[in-house]
Amino acid sequence: MKKKKTEMEDDTLPHYDLDKLPIVKRGPGYAAKGKMVRIYSVVLDPDVAKVFPDSASVNQALRLLIQAREIGVKKSSRRS
Template identity: 40%
Template sequence: MKKQKEMLDEYDFSKGVRGKYVKAYEQGVNIVKLDSDVSKIFPDTKSVNEALRTLIHLVSKQKNTSSKGPATL
């Protein structure tokens, strides 16, 4: 079996569209690489965002509780 080269000698960009993603990048792009153990639990954008929003809610709730003094039962 012949091993395939990773890169071709030439590429045809004649049908490429210049600036195709400019507007999306102007709005802001934030790419984060997840470690493999994390990506097994959070496999897509939606699950990562839900988890982070839950964490944000819990942290802000904890900050509000701790700023009011010791909690009473």
């Protein structure tokens, strides 16, 4: 027969000192508000990495490329 739990049992051993445990840094996928965020990683070829030194410059170039593509799509759809 199973033993009934009337109170919350402390299953940690008495010799554990929880104050001495190291503080573990949260990973890069953990946002400040406690929500998990998805992180994407792309590996650039060395010649491309020379032109784009950081992720901000890559994002800026890609956004300009997306805008140019959208403008091209709008112009080509008018000719139809």
